[in-house]
Amino acid sequence: MLQGKKVILAVSGSIASYKAAHLIRLLVKEGAEVQVLMTKDATEFITPLTLSTLSKRPVLVEYFKPDTGEWNNHVDLGLWADLFLLAPASANTLAKMANGICDNLLLATYLSAKCPVFFAPAMDLDMWKHPSTKQNIDQLTKFGNRIIHPAYGELASGLIGEGRMAEPEEIVDFLNQELKKKLPLSGKKALVTAGPTYEAIDPVRFIGNHSSGKMGFCIAEELYQLGAEVILISGPSAQQLNFKQIKRVDVISASEMHQAVSKHYPEADITVMSAAVADYQPASVAKEKIKKKETAFSINLVKTVDILSELGSQKKSGQVLIGFALETENEQEHAIQKLQKKNLDLIVLNSLKDEGAGFKGNTNKITLIDKKLEIKTFELKTKNEVAADICQKILTLV
Numbered sequence: 268m269l270q271g272k273k274v275i276l277a278v279s280g281s282i283a284s285y286k287a288a289h290l291i292r293l294l295v296k297e298g299a300e301v302q303v304l305m306t307k308d309a310t311e312f313i314t315p316l317t318l319s320t321l322s323k324r325p326v327l328v329e330y331f332k333p334d335t336g337e338w339n340n341h342v343d344l345g346l347w348a349d350l351f352l353l354a355p356a357s358a359n360t361l362a363k364m365a366n367g368i369c370d371n372l373l374l375a376t377y378l379s380a381k382c383p384v385f386f387a388p389a390m391d392l393d394m395w396k397h398p399s400t401k402q403n404i405d406q407l408t409k410f411g412n413r414i415i416h417p418a419y420g421e422l423a424s425g426l427i428g429e430g431r432m433a434e435p436e437e438i439v440d441f442l443n444q445e446l447k448k449k450l451p452l453s454g455k456k457a458l459v460t461a462g463p464t465y466e467a468i469d470p471v472r473f474i475g476n477h478s479s480g481k482m483g484f485c486i487a488e489e490l491y492q493l494g495a496e497v498i499l500i501s502g503p504s505a506q507q508l509n510f511k512q513i514k515r516v517d518v519i520s521a522s523e524m525h526q527a528v529s530k531h532y533p534e535a536d537i538t539v540m541s542a543a544v545a546d547y548q549p550a551s552v553a554k555e556k557i558k559k560k561e562t563a564f565s566i567n568l569v570k571t572v573d574i575l576s577e578l579g580s581q582k583k584s585g586q587v588l589i590g591f592a593l594e595t596e597n598e599q600e601h602a603i604q605k606l607q608k609k610n611l612d613l614i615v616l617n618s619l620k621d622e623g624a625g626f627k628g629n630t631n632k633i634t635l636i637d638k639k640l641e642i643k644t645f646e647l648k649t650k651n652e653v654a655a656d657i658c659q660k661i662l663t664l665v
Contacts, residue, residue: 268440268446270298270492270510275348275380278318281309282353282391282423283432287313290354291321296363302344303327304373306360328526330372336453339372345379350442353377354415355389355432358400363479364401364412367404372523385442387415389432391424408553443512443534450494452661456536457495460528460542461504465528468566469553478543480504482631485654486539487513489583493658495537500527502542521571528574532581537661539589540575541615547571587664589613589657610663613637615657635660 274294278287287303294301301322305315315326327339343507345351353360353373360373364386369375378386386407394400395417408414415438418431447453461483465473484506487499491510499508500516502524508515516531521544532538544576547568557564564656582588590611592602597619606614614633631653634644637660645656 268297268450268492269350272299272349272446273347274299274301275324275344275351275376276301276303277314277353277377278303278305278309279349279353279355279357279360279373280306281355281357281389282312284309284312286432286435287354288317288321290438291318293435293439295322296412297443298401299429300324302348304344304376306371306373306649308357308359310382327372330375335425341372341375342379344376345381348380348382350382350446351377351380351384352387352438353385354382354387354438355384358388358390358394358397358403361386361388361400361403361407383445384410384412385445386412387438387583388417388430390430391422392426392428392430395428395430395576415443448496450492452490452537452665453494455476455495455536455665456534457487457490457497457539458500458528458531459483459490459497459539460500460502460524460544461487461506462504463536464502464524464545464547464571465519466521466545466571467552468549469536469555471556474545474547474549474568475503476543476545478502478504480506480542480665481629482653483539483541483648485510485650486541486657489651489654489658490537490539490661493524495664498526499530500531500542500552502544521548521574525572525574528578532578535586536585537589537665538578539657539661540578541591544574545571573609575611576609580656582610587661588613589661591615591617593617593619595619599634599636599642601635603640606636606638611638613660633657637664 278284291301302324303318303322303326304332305328307416319326363374413435419430420431422430462480463476463478467473487497491497491513497513499513516527518527548571550567550569588611592605592614594601602614602616614636630647631650632647636642
C-alpha cells in the first residue's frame with residue numbers, strides 16, 4: 268500500500284529516535300519516498316546524516332538553510348505529502364500539536380498537512396499516564412489523527428509498562444492496513460490466473476502455448492493496489508510479483524490449475540481467468556523419453572476440464588467472474604458466445620490480428636464486453652494500463 272507514496276517522517280526528541288533509521292529502511296523497501304523532518308532535540312539522539320543517507324533526501328530541521336538562507340517551505344511540504352508520520356512522538360511535541368503551537372519546521376508542516384496524520388508515542392510510563400498526555404492524545408484523535416499505540420515493556424528509565432514506541436515493523440504494518448481500508452476493493456478477495464499450462468508428453472516434452480503471464484500478473488497487482496486480498500495462480504512463467512502480499516500459487520498443468528482454482532474459488536469475490544489453459548492434453552504420458560524412430564508420429568489427445576465453464580455453473584450471487592477470449596476470426600461474435608455460454612459477467616477480447624496484442628509483448632489491445640452486451644474497445648496500451656482499464660470496469664461490477 269505504501270508503494271509510490273510520499274511520506275513525511277517527523278522525528279521528535281526521544282531515545283526512541285534511533286528506531287527512525289530502521290523505520291526509514293522499511294518505508295523505502297515498501298516503495299515509499301521518504302522526507303525526514305527533525306526537531307533540534309531529535310538531532311541529539313540520532314544524526315541527520317544517518318537519516319539523510321537512508322532516505323536519500325536532505326533531512327530538514329530549520330525553517331532556513333543556514334548555508335544559503337533558503338526557506339524550507341512548510342506549506343509546500345504539507346501539500347507534497349501523501350502521509351505524515353510522527354515517530355517517535357514525544358510528550359512535548361504531542362502537546363504542541365494538540366494546542367496548535369508552531370515553533371519549529373516540523374510543527375509548521377504538521378499544521379499545513381492536507382494528508383492523513385499518524386503518530387507513534389514514545390515516552391516514559393508516568394509521562395504516558397499523565398492526564399495532560401491523555402488529554403492531548405484525545406484532542407489529536409478528535410482532529411482525525413491516528414494513534415499507533417505504544418507497546419508494553421522495559422523503558423529507558425528502567426520502569427516496566429506502556430510507553431515504548433511501537434516497533435518499526437508494526438508501524439509499517441499499521442500504515443499498510445489503514446491505507447488499505449480506504450481503497451475501493453478493501454475486504455474483497457480476488458482470484459487471478461495467469462500464464463500457460465504445460466501438458467506433458469513424456470518426461471522431456473510438453474504441449475504448451477506462448478503465454479508469458481504478463482497480463483495476469485499486471486491484473487493481480489492492480490487488484491491488490493485497489494485493496495483486494497489477491498491469490499495469483501500461475502502456470503510456468505518467468506514473471507515476478509512486485510508485491511509480496513499477493514499469494515502466488517505455481518502450477519504446471521491444466522489439471523493442477525483446475526485443482527488450485529477449485530480450492531480458492533468458493534471464497535473469491537472476484538475471479539479473473541486470464542491464464543491460457545490448454546484445451547487438450549495427451550491421453551497418456553510416456554514414462555521414458557520417446558525416441559525418434561518413425562517418420563510419422565501421432566499423439567492421442569483428450570479434452571481438459573473447462574475450468575471457466577465449471578466456475579460459471581458454480582457462481583454464487585455476489586461473485587464476479589471474468590474470462591478472456593483470444594480470437595482470430597469473428598472475434599466479437601465468438602467472445603459474446605463464450606460470455607453467455609459460460610455465465611460470465613465480463614469478457615476481455617483480444618484479436619491476434621491487432622498488431623501489438625496477444626502473447627509475450629508488453630502491450631495489448633482489448634475490447635470489454637459485459638453481460639448487458641455493452642461493448643468498449645480500447646486503443647493499444649501497455650499491459651499495466653490495460654490492467655487498470657479492466658479493473659476500473661470490475662469496480663462497476665462488484
